[in-house]
Amino acid sequence: MEDNYLISVIVPVHNTADYLRKCVDSIRNQTLKSIEIILVENLSTDQSADICDEYARIDKRVKVLHLSEAGLSIARNEGLKVASAPYVGFIDSDDYIEPTMYQEMLDAIELYQADFSYCNYVLDFDYKESVFPFRNSGSVGLCSREDFIRDMMWEKISCSVCTKLFKKSFFDTREFPVGRLYEDRLVMHEWVLTCTNIVWVDKSFYHYIERLDSICHTITPINYYHYFLSEFSRVEFVNRQSLFKDKELCEVQTMMLRICFSIFKDIMLRVEPGDFQEPINDMRHRMKELFPLLKKGELxxxxxxxxWKIIYLWPVYRLIHYNKFKRSRI
Structure with missing residues (x-):
């Protein structure tokens, strides 16, 4: 007879053998024991696959999937297909969580009949002191979807699914976008629009391990491009919705577009003329489509x-900035 778990925790695993045991042990040692742990290993070349299988042998709550293709979204989507509990959480395999996280997150989501609950996080660096960005008052309360999205756009709360506990039914009509990096940043604002209740547990339960060699810290043109796509999706979202008005709309759109400009410039300066042309054209096309929608005073x-220069003076803009970069490398 199969166990009736309360929570399924999905852990995508790819080449994180040095961190994986701490991650899995932090889930196994939760005060809430009715947890199904789904390790979705995909094409690891270190000892990660063996570690996953080892945990499956010693703990019946652990289920292991070995995939023949890599990708965070693929792993999450496959994990959702086999998750059996009414609630689902996600953890990156190089991170870890506090012992009471899922009990307190579950209590909150059930008390308020919320679509999902969310908590705070700690930034743990392997090269400097940890950072605690939140007050951590310990309070629990409802948050409107409008306030949640607004705070997310201002980077006051994390867009990551890893700091959240969802009703499994939340994913009945949703899946993670395959072939994209920065997946959560790309879609979370759209997903939240359909939520009714969201509850915040003001405690830092989740530990992000900031590694210099992680995907999000690996500086390549393609990574930059994917970050641009996720950030620009937020600009378009803000422009379509009516969450921000007047001065605040101007400030938040300006902030996000400056990030896009910085990414665009970094890509442009890291590739030779003629290389990476399709992504560069795509970014310019997206900005050109947005430009007529911006009203006076919104930027x-x-x-x-x-x-305007990037859209309409591109040959001159590219030549000037490319030459500056070439000189800086001499």
Whole structure:
């Protein structure tokens, strides 16, 4: 007879053998024991696959999937297909969690009949002191979807699914976008729009391990491009919705577009002319489509002018900035 778990925790695993045991042990040692642990290993070349199988042998709550293709979204989606519990959480295999995280997150989501609960996080660095970005008052309360999205856009809360516990039914009509990096940043704001109740547990339960060699810290043109896509999706979302108005709308759009400009410039300066042309054209096309939708006063003037130059003075803009970069490397 199969166990009736309360929570399924999905852990995508790819070449994180040095961190995996701490991650899995932090789930196994939760005060809430009715947890199904789904380790979705995909094409690891270190000892990660063996470690996953070892845990499956010693703990009946552990289920292991070995995939023949890599990708965080693929792993999460496959994990969702086999998850048997009414609630589901996600953890990255190089991170770990506090012992009471899922009990307190479950209590909150059931008390308020929420679509999902979310908590705070700690940034643990392997090269400097940990950072605690939140007050951690210990309070628990409802948060409107509008306030949640607003705080997420201002980077006051994390867009990551890893700091959240969801009703499994939340994913009946949703899946993670395959072939994209920064998946959560790309879709979370859209997903939240359909939520009714969201509950916040003001405690730091989740530990992000900030590794210099992680995907999100690996600086390549393709990684930059995917980050641009996720950030620009937020710009388009803000422009379509009515969450921000007047001065705040101007400030938040300017902030996000400056990030896009910085990414765009870094890509442009890291590739030779003619290389990476399709992604560069795609980014320019997206900015060109957005430009007519921006009304007067919805963007700071310097940001507006830079956007105009990228769209309409591209050959000159590219030549100037590329030459600057070439000189800086001499």
């Amino acid at each position: 700071e003037s310097r940001c507006y002018k830079k956007l």
